[in-house]
Amino acid sequence: MSGSPPEDSRGKAFAGGKVLDIDGHNLPPSPAPSTPRNGRKYNLMTELVYTESTDQYNASSVPIYQSATFKQDSASGGGQEYDYTRSGNPTRTHLERHLAKIMNANRALAVSSGMGALDVITRLLRPGDEVVTGDDLYGGTNRLLKYLSTHGGIVVHHVDTTNPETVQAAVNNKTAMVLLETPTNPLIKIVDISTIAAAAHAANPTAVVAVDNTMLSPMLLNPLDLGADIVYESGTKYLSGHHDLMAGVIAINDTALGEKLFFTINASGCGLSPFDSWLLLRGVKTLGVRMEKQQANAMRVATFLESHGFKVRYPGLKSHPQYDLHWSMARGAGAVLAFETGDVHVSERIVESARLWAISVSFGCVNSLISMPCRMSHASIDEKTRRERNMPEDIIRLCVGIEDADDLVDDLSRALVQAGAVNITTDGFRALGSGNTVGDASSSESS
Numbered sequence: 001m002s003g004s005p006p007e008d009s010r011g012k013a014f015a016g017g018k019v020l021d022i023d024g025h026n027l028p029p030s031p032a033p034s035t036p037r038n039g040r041k042y043n044l045m046t047e048l049v050y051t052e053s054t055d056q057y058n059a060s061s062v063p064i065y066q067s068a069t070f071k072q073d074s075a076s077g078g079g080q081e082y083d084y085t086r087s088g089n090p091t092r093t094h095l096e097r098h099l100a101k102i103m104n105a106n107r108a109l110a111v112s113s114g115m116g117a118l119d120v121i122t123r124l125l126r127p128g129d130e131v132v133t134g135d136d137l138y139g140g141t142n143r144l145l146k147y148l149s150t151h152g153g154i155v156v157h158h159v160d161t162t163n164p165e166t167v168q169a170a171v172n173n174k175t176a177m178v179l180l181e182t183p184t185n186p187l188i189k190i191v192d193i194s195t196i197a198a199a200a201h202a203a204n205p206t207a208v209v210a211v212d213n214t215m216l217s218p219m220l221l222n223p224l225d226l227g228a229d230i231v232y233e234s235g236t237k238y239l240s241g242h243h244d245l246m247a248g249v250i251a252i253n254d255t256a257l258g259e260k261l262f263f264t265i266n267a268s269g270c271g272l273s274p275f276d277s278w279l280l281l282r283g284v285k286t287l288g289v290r291m292e293k294q295q296a297n298a299m300r301v302a303t304f305l306e307s308h309g310f311k312v313r314y315p316g317l318k319s320h321p322q323y324d325l326h327w328s329m330a331r332g333a334g335a336v337l338a339f340e341t342g343d344v345h346v347s348e349r350i351v352e353s354a355r356l357w358a359i360s361v362s363f364g365c366v367n368s369l370i371s372m373p374c375r376m377s378h379a380s381i382d383e384k385t386r387r388e389r390n391m392p393e394d395i396i397r398l399c400v401g402i403e404d405a406d407d408l409v410d411d412l413s414r415a416l417v418q419a420g421a422v423n424i425t426t427d428g429f430r431a432l433g434s435g436n437t438v439g440d441a442s443s444s445e446s447s
């Protein structure tokens with residue numbers, strides 16, 4: 001599906017050419033797709049901040065076109081780029097072109113939330129279609145898929161996506177979509193995008209492979225380069241980085257697929273607002289520096305926990321069972337990690353003892369968060385299903401921010417001790433039930 005050359009659909013609309021939607025109707029003029037994906041001039045850290053001004057006054061920060069409608073030159077209903085902000089807005093177009101560039105895509109589309117992005121994508125499905133997806137998925141994704149299987153006539157197969165053969169076995173000629181997350185949320189399992197995309201396309205060439213890249217962001221992973229047809233992510237997380245907006249982003253290479261997705265966005269009215277487009281563009285510019293610091297802090301925290309005997313899930317650690325696979329695809333480990341304590345009440349006490357780490361859902365923000373996924377972000381997955389999918393109730397998720405690493409480790413260390421999560425001796429502490437006591441409870445630099 002991927003790899004079609006870029007095409008300016010706006011040109012077709014203006015030339016009076018017919019661009020038809022999936023049901024055979026004329027499409028409204030859509031804002032021009034981005035410049036070609038290989039049109040990057042600089043390295044990613046530079047491209048994140050570099051945009052060519054499209055403003056008549058050469059404004060350094062793109063203006064917020066806070067206008068719902070645009071005056072037209074004539075009554076003929078054509079001949080200009082924008083008519084109504086639901087269909088297109090200059091601030092949103094500027095953002096979308098910037099996102100397409102950094103997501104290695106021909107086109108990017110900005111919508112009102114990550115779930116809004118998935119909703120748009122799943123409207124490609126028709127009753128009777130099948131979806132193959134993971135058994136460890138963000139709770140909201142699971143909820144939307146469950147809704148579609150209950151009310152939309154879609155058959156959803158949840159399989160172990162860490163095993164490409166299992167995915168391949170689940171794909172058949174009714175499979176319209178393969179939906180992947182890597183690392184998975186919250187168990188931090190790694191999924192081999194290239195192998196699965198190749199196997200899915202071989203088994204059914206019309207199947208669309210969609211990857212949720214929220215956990216890593218385009219800073220660390222480009223699923224389109226690995227054979228995915230669609231990449232989407234919650235812009236609420238790393239892309240914006242400050243938890244001050246909700247946004248979703250979809251990126252594609254295939255022109256026709258892009259038009260279908262744009263049609264749904266315009267028809268359903270979920271395009272990102274001008275103000276949030278501006279905020280997201282501002283956030284993206286610091287994605288590189290934020291991610292570098294967040295990853296360094298996450299590695300420090302993961303190493304600290306592991307050295308004190310906790311079972312830590314983080315692809316930056318060599319102990320991660322899919323370490324090599326992760327690094328064969330990605331440029332970094334991200335800043336979300338999870339660990340278990342063996343006791344749900346101990347986990348609860350750790351979370352509630354933390355002070356610097358805010359008890360909060362979400363991730364990708366500049367400040368550090370701590371949560372219990374089974375009770376918070378993934379509570380919409382019922383307990384029986386969580387058990388069937390081996391989601392440990394005691395799992396704690398840490399979403400690491402840009403604070404001073406010593407402060408983060410010290411606060412966590414204090415919370416572990418206060419919660420009674422560790423055995424303390426004169427020479428240090430170690431996770432309950434994990435063997436010898438090592439480390440020094442009073443120092444973040446221990447072991």
Ligand SMILES: Cc1ncc(COP(=O)(O)O)c(C=O)c1O
Nearest residue numbers: 113114115138185214234236247
């Ligand atoms: C992996 C993942 N995908 C998608 C979403 C949905 O994003 P949003 O909250 O912006 O709707 C979230 C979190 O909410 C998420 O964690």
Ligand SMILES: N[C@@H](CCSC[C@H](N)C(=O)O)C(=O)O
Nearest residue numbers: 138140361362363376377380
């Ligand atoms: N109440 C919300 C929970 C949002 S979870 C946000 C984020 N994806 C995370 O993983 O923390 C809901 O029901 O969707």
